[in-house]
Amino acid sequence: MTKPGPRNRRAIVALLAVLMLLLSSCAQIPRSGPVGKSKDEGAGNPNAPVFFPAAPRAGSSPESIIEDFYMAGSGYEDDYPVARQYLTQAQSVTWKPDKRALVFRSAEVVKSAVENEYLYLLDLAYSVDADGVATQYPPGTKETIPLTLEQVEGQWRISKVPDGTAIPEETFKVIYGAFPIYFYDPTFTFAVPDYRWFIKKNTVKSMTSALLAGPAPYLRGAVVSAFPSGMKLARESVPVVSGAAQVDLSAKELFDASAEDRQRMQNQLALTFRSQPDVINVQLRADQDLVRVEDNGTVLPPVVDKTVPAHQIAVNNGELVRYENNRITPLPDIQSVAGLGPHSPAESPASQTAAFLNGDKTTLYSIEPGQAPRQLTTRSTLTGPSFSPQDWVWTAGPGANGAAEVVAYKPTGIAPGTAIPNVTITPSWLSGRTVKDFRVSREGTRALVISESAGKSTVQITGIVRNPDGAPKDLTAPITLLTTGGANQGVWVNASTVAVMAGSATSTVVPELLSLASGEAQQLAPWDGLTSISAGNGPEQIYGQSEAGVFQRVGNGWELQLKGPTEPAFPG
DSSP: OOOOOHHHHHHHHHHHHHHHHHHHHTOOOOOOOOTTOEEOTTOSOTTOOOOOOOOOOTTOOHHHHHHHHHHGGGOOTTTOHHHHTTBOHHHHHHOOGGGEEEEEEEEEEEEOSSTTEEEEEEEEEEEEETTOOEEEOOTTOEEEEEEEEEEETTEEEEEEOOSSEEEEHHHHHHHEEEEEEEEEOTTSOEEEEEEEEEEGGGHHHHHHHHHHHOOOGGGBTTBBOSSOTTOOBSSSOOOEETTEEEEEEOHHHHHHSOHHHHHHHHHHHHHHHTTOTTOOEEEEEETTEEEOOOOOSOSOOOEESOOOOSOEEEEETTEEEEEETTEEEEOTTOOOOGGGOOEEEEEOSSSSOEEEEOTTSOEEEEEOTTSOOEEEEEOSSOOOOEEOTTSOEEEEEEOTTSOEEEEEEOOTTOOTTSOOOEEEEOOGGGTTOEEEEEEEOTTSSEEEEEEEETTEEEEEEEEEEEOTTSOEEEEOOOEEEOOSSOOSEEEEOSSSEEEEEOOOSSSEEOOEEEETTOSSOEEOOOEETOOEEEEOSSGGGEEEEETTEEEEEETTEEEEEESSOEEEEOOO
């Protein structure tokens, strides 16, 4: 029989994945059963697909052994028993498949110059670390895995291989899923999702371990956890008994925590597990003994996916106006700013403070009811202002030496003639780049940053690090979201999704939705001459503006709302 090539084998694996998914979707979630029925490490999605990879075949070449070994990485149940058959006995004992997962678009095996050494060359799509933190890579990103083989009783086996697995992208999308684990903003007011990629079958324990290990690198310093550093699981499992996830923690740290902190721990776990169909509630345990969490009313549940008000701020006939329900009304008690030629207006979600740029977008102004506009900063170019819920207004532009700077001001409540608190941040990762847009997330812990270098744009999410008094301090090294086209502006759609586009008055524009929960960009309907974009609460409340007027996304198209107001923006 002719042995199928790598591409055909990957197609077979993908077909099997689809078949397993279809078969598993027929299973029903049990709604009754014996009291105390328990699920252990496998607690998670009961409909998750299961793979049954092929064992080694006699007479296989080294190249086939390597390819089949990595294809067997889809058989994750019971600690990858089939994949271990491709290894020597010593390597089988020491290989740690859960250290990382490399996800490839294509792969090939080549012989190296060293005897019995081979290289597995990948076109890398993702890498996922042991805590589920995923990094996405554009097509053409190369990764090389070195492997050494030897013969065991006449059959080739792998005697040296790095820890981790490597699986095709189509298989990855079937057996892995993106799940949010939750942290808090520093005031414990808002819940912040931190999306991780886990095997769908074993999510509860994986989520718990990742939560205890702390936030992803781009959120470190920007968010906080109710779990103190060093707290660990007392046993390497999180059983789910009659719908209760039993989280057994190290006793000392749990008993040392205050009643409020234990309440926040339970809330944090409950939010994290809410995507799991077999988890109804959470129990904290210390060395398997139940620890009762008393709710004395002092700890409020955090706000999840903070919403924005229904109205937008816009410019109409040179003045700042309110746009809502296809009606235009004046901003309450706001003086005329027509002489400044306002552009890119923004409104605080926490107060009645507004901000805008002047006509050539070189000066940032703020304005409060009953007061004259105040000049905050002047640069050769500035991004449109964006407010955090803490009433800091942000913009970005080149500093005196040309380096990209991000600046924030807090003008609300500051008496005229008094210095306005401000912060200037010069992130090293923006070196050599021009910031095109900077948008603070609705809970104020993250920012969408669109920058450009050599004509190529990059869309990133960074964390906002603050001092104890709440003043901004720094921006974290960001994660990058891949787009199918360029972008020069964007907005937050909800806590996990942004909409971006390359605005143009003369070209057809295709906005895209980029989600932290998916590596796939979703293209919206194209429209001619879209120059600005805004978003309310969810993908159904996306607005675009062109010379013809303001349009709202409706289904798979755009519907004209009103002609007149320009550059509408929801508070934030």
